[in-house]
Amino acid sequence: MDFIVAAARKAIEELYGTQVPADVISLQETRKEFEGQVTIVAFPIVRYSKKNPAETAEDIGKYLQANVAEVAAFNVVKGFLNLVLDQQYFLRVFHEEILGTGFGRIAPNGKKVMVEYSSPNTNKPLHLGHVRNNLLGYSVAELLKASGYEVIKVNLVNDRGIHICKSMLAWQKWGNGETPENSGMKGDHLVGKYYVVFDAEYKKEIKALMDQGQTEEQAKKSAPLIVEAQQMLQQWEAGDAGVIALWEKMNGWVYEGFGVTYANLGVDFDRFYYESNTYLLGKDTVEEGLEKGVFFRKDDGSVWIDLTAEGLDEKLVLRADGTSVYITQDLGTAQMKQDDYQMDESIYVVGNEQDYHFKVLFLILEKLGKPWAKGLYHLSYGMVDLPSGKMKSREGTVVDADDLIGEMIRTAKSKTEELGKTNDFPEEDKNALYRNIGLGALKYFLLKVEPKKRLLFDPNESIDFQGHTGPFIQYTHARIRSLLAKAAYQPGGDAAGVELSDTELDMVMMLGKYPAQIREAAATHSPAVMANYLFELAKGFNKFYHEIPPIVKTEAGAQKQFRLNICRVTGDVLRQGMSLLGITVPERM
RNA sequence: GCCUCGGUAGCUCAGUUGGAUAGAGCAACGGUUUUCUAAACCGUGGGUCAGGGGUUCGAAUCCCUUCCGGGGUACCA
Numbered sequence: 001m002d003f004i005v006a007a008a009r010k011a012i013e014e015l016y017g018t019q020v021p022a023d024v025i026s027l028q029e030t031r032k033e034f035e036g037q038v039t040i041v042a043f044p045i046v047r048y049s050k051k052n053p054a055e056t057a058e059d060i061g062k063y064l065q066a067n068v069a070e071v072a073a074f075n076v077v078k079g080f081l082n083l084v085l086d087q088q089y090f091l092r093v094f095h096e097e098i099l100g101t102g103f104g105r106i107a108p109n110g111k112k113v114m115v116e117y118s119s120p121n122t123n124k125p126l127h128l129g130h131v132r133n134n135l136l137g138y139s140v141a142e143l144l145k146a147s148g149y150e151v152i153k154v155n156l157v158n159d160r161g162i163h164i165c166k167s168m169l170a171w172q173k174w175g176n177g178e179t180p181e182n183s184g185m186k187g188d189h190l191v192g193k194y195y196v197v198f199d200a201e202y203k204k205e206i207k208a209l210m211d212q213g214q215t216e217e218q219a220k221k222s223a224p225l226i227v228e229a230q231q232m233l234q235q236w237e238a239g240d241a242g243v244i245a246l247w248e249k250m251n252g253w254v255y256e257g258f259g260v261t262y263a264n265l266g267v268d269f270d271r272f273y274y275e276s277n278t279y280l281l282g283k284d285t286v287e288e289g290l291e292k293g294v295f296f297r298k299d300d301g302s303v304w305i306d307l308t309a310e311g312l313d314e315k316l317v318l319r320a321d322g323t324s325v326y327i328t329q330d331l332g333t334a335q336m337k338q339d340d341y342q343m344d345e346s347i348y349v350v351g352n353e354q355d356y357h358f359k360v361l362f363l364i365l366e367k368l369g370k371p372w373a374k375g376l377y378h379l380s381y382g383m384v385d386l387p388s389g390k391m392k393s394r395e396g397t398v399v400d401a402d403d404l405i406g407e408m409i410r411t412a413k414s415k416t417e418e419l420g421k422t423n424d425f426p427e428e429d430k431n432a433l434y435r436n437i438g439l440g441a442l443k444y445f446l447l448k449v450e451p452k453k454r455l456l457f458d459p460n461e462s463i464d465f466q467g468h469t470g471p472f473i474q475y476t477h478a479r480i481r482s483l484l485a486k487a488a489y490q491p492g493g494d495a496a497g498v499e500l501s502d503t504e505l506d507m508v509m510m511l512g513k514y515p516a517q518i519r520e521a522a523a524t525h526s527p528a529v530m531a532n533y534l535f536e537l538a539k540g541f542n543k544f545y546h547e548i549p550p551i552v553k554t555e556a557g558a559q560k561q562f563r564l565n566i567c568r569v570t571g572d573v574l575r576q577g578m579s580l581l582g583i584t585v586p587e588r589m
Numbered sequence: 590g591c592c593u594c595g596g597u598a599g600c601u602c603a604g605u606u607g608g609a610u611a612g613a614g615c616a617a618c619g620g621u622u623u624u625c626u627a628a629a630c631c632g633u634g635g636g637u638c639a640g641g642g643g644u645u646c647g648a649a650u651c652c653c654u655u656c657c658g659g660g661g662u663a664c665c666a
Contacts (some may be wrong), residue, residue: 023606031609041608043646053646079646080609121666161666275666302664311592312662319664326666355593356661382595383659390659421626437628449602453595454659461600466628468602468614475628483625532603535613542629552625589628 001027001038003070004083008040011063016049024048029509035075036082037509043079053079087505091495094508098569104514104576109148114341115141116154117349118267122254123163124192126261126401127391128384128457129351132446135582136381137349138267139447139527142580147522152341155269156333159251160276165232167191168246169225170198180253186402188257191250196393201225264405266439266582271340273333279324281332285368286318294367305364315360330361338372345375347525352380352452379525382454384446399459405439411462412438412471422589433586437471440583444470447581448531468535470583473574476538477585479545480571487552489564497558503544507566510540514573518580527581534577541570 005025012020024044030036042057049056054076061074061081073084097103117137120130137153145151171178171194180187202225209219220226235243262268286303289295295303295317303318317328324332337346348358358378365373383390384399391398413434416422422430445463449455465471500508513533521529544566551567554560575585 026606026608028608034609039609043608046646078609158666163666300664313592316664321664323664325664329666351660352594353660354666357666359593380594385659415628419626419628421628445601453602456601458601464601464615466615469628471628472614475626479626479629486625528603532613535603539613543631545625546621546630550625554625589626 003068004038004040004064007064007068007071008060011060011067012045012048015059015063018048020045020048030082034077034080034082036073036084037505038083038085040081040083041079042076042081057081087500088495090500090505090508091498093512094565095493095495098508098511099565103569104146104518104573106146106148106515106518108150111148111345112150112152112341112343113144113345113347114152114154114337114343115144115347115349116156116337117141118262118269119156119158119350120258121158121161121163122188122191122251123167123195124393125186125188125257127393128399128401128404129391131265131401131404131442132381132384132455133349133351134262134265134267135443135446136379136451136527138265138582139530139580140347140349140379140522140525142582143518143522143525143527143530146518146580149345149522152271152343153269154271154273154337156273156275156278158275160236160247160274160279162229162233163195164247164251165229165236166198166202167195168243168250169229169232170194170201171250172246174201180256186257186260187253187255188261189400189402190257191254198225198229261401261405264402264439266584273337275329278333278336279329281336282324282328282330283318283322283332285331285335286328289317289364289368292368294364305367307360307363310363312356312360312363315364317364327357327361327364330357331364334361334365334376335370338370343372343375345377346372347377347379349379349381352382354378355380377525379451381451384455384457387456387458387460399457404442408438408442408463409434410438412436412441412465415465416589425588433589436584436586437465437474437589440470440474440578440585441465442470443581443583444473444531447527448535450528451526470578471589473534473538473578474583474585475589476541477571477574477578478587478589480541480567480574481587483551483567484564484571487564489568491565491568493558493561493565498562499559501548503540503547504563504566506540507544507570510537511566511569511573514577517577521580530577530580534574534581537570537577538574541567 004027005022008025009020009022012018026041026044028039028041030039040057040060042053045056046053049059051059057076057079061076064071064083065074070086070089071083072086075082115137118130118134120126141151141153174197175194178190180190183190202223205223205225206216206219209223210216214222232243236247286295289305290297290303295305297303300320301322302316302320304314304316306314308314315327316325319325350358355378362373362376365376386397388397416434416437422433425433441463446455448468517530517533521527548563551560551563578585
């Protein structure tokens, strides 16, 4: 629509003798209740026209109608100039751009971006919060790929630390040699079970100590279990062969379990980093900062950065005993990732409880003069809450990822069977379909909400399969595929002899937006943008489908071919767009 | 306390480079199947865009302020 802006500026120049910047021409889609497709707002122009908005709009409308071939007519309503574009214009756009093979494919931009997501702890299974993280990370990576980036998906696994030692210790004490094999329990769940056991036993000890007169704080520090876990962590850091072997064994179980969950979610990674390899990094960076005078050392030997000038606090970057803290590691890891890949941008998909951490991290890297620091971005997303509030593993209120996936598939199965449309499917296809629909519903549910907003999940209310949902879009796609098959669709056709009805025009306009939607979703790191667009498109298609006479039974000709082309492109855009959300669409359902 | 992110229909959410009478889905009610899949379509009702002030021709959108909610503010990660 750039040509409208250009023409309007020319109109103003010729009518009023003054040049105006492009942003004076405010273009918007014409609201449904008025005639036309594009609207120019007259108010910003009045200071150049020196006339009232209605007269200004009238002037420009007349000029455009006379001088721009595509402008067939216009009307003015309260200072809004609504332009009616020629049908031929839309038909040309449809046949030359939308119908082309490259539609929706954006050329490589030569830039490399890293997306770090998932990044789980290895002491317990994944829950709904992780699911949101994984789906967001995967989708953002796909969106960036589609908008021209080279993408590296990275998972930074937190595989060491006190929490893992807790599981290890509890298993050692009370596990009786239980393994995933002999118990039939998924590895990550098994390890998680002992994490819970640890916590329960630890609490008992605390209570006992408090009964003996200790304060809660003392008790928490002196309970034998926590002391033992800390010793275990020290042994781990010292490279104790027995502890390392146990650690490797139990982490192995967890990775096997995570692998299954990742496969079910359909997410993947190009590279895994492990904190056991990175937790010592960052000390060089601290040295560098001291040399550059960005950091300073206190009398006790601890190293700090003063960010009060930026409205933040003083922040510790190295402990007095010379060991790393979280941010030390992250400074080092950021440098390592940069050295490994030399990417232009780097996105961290991490919950909003770490907003402050990343603000500080990026600021420090900038102060250290890292040229790549400006390419860092924290994709911060809101927590997934239950009606009762936050999910808490200790109170057993977490929604387990594997359970949820299983439940979604079962629900999809029962809903599908209720409808009875797939009774003739082979068993294998049925199961694939249930999985398709169940996961489609779950993924869409999580991705349609703007990332930074918190998300409410009610375990007692199953996720919908009707209305603004994944299955709605999947259904629309299946319907299109079925129709095309019945009509024995063949590509081809041109604008000659085609008349556009209102819904057909709507479809052409909506389809035309697809590339811009990819760009916007990628630029704003928001799968929700794509999700909402696809819903609008599917809704528009269903309306179109109901309004026009049955295509299959229509007599062959330009109009029929045009409608089939609309069906085909809509199906393709739905399929491609959903794949950018990590959702697959079925051929039948 | 300070920092930060939210608050839009009964519920879940769209809508912010400032534009027309604020939109969907669910739920409720009514209609559509001798027509290509009714997981669909059409219609009805439903709003103090948290409150107040300001800027503007025009504010859900920008500024100030109050209230409510989340998160952060560790020599934890």
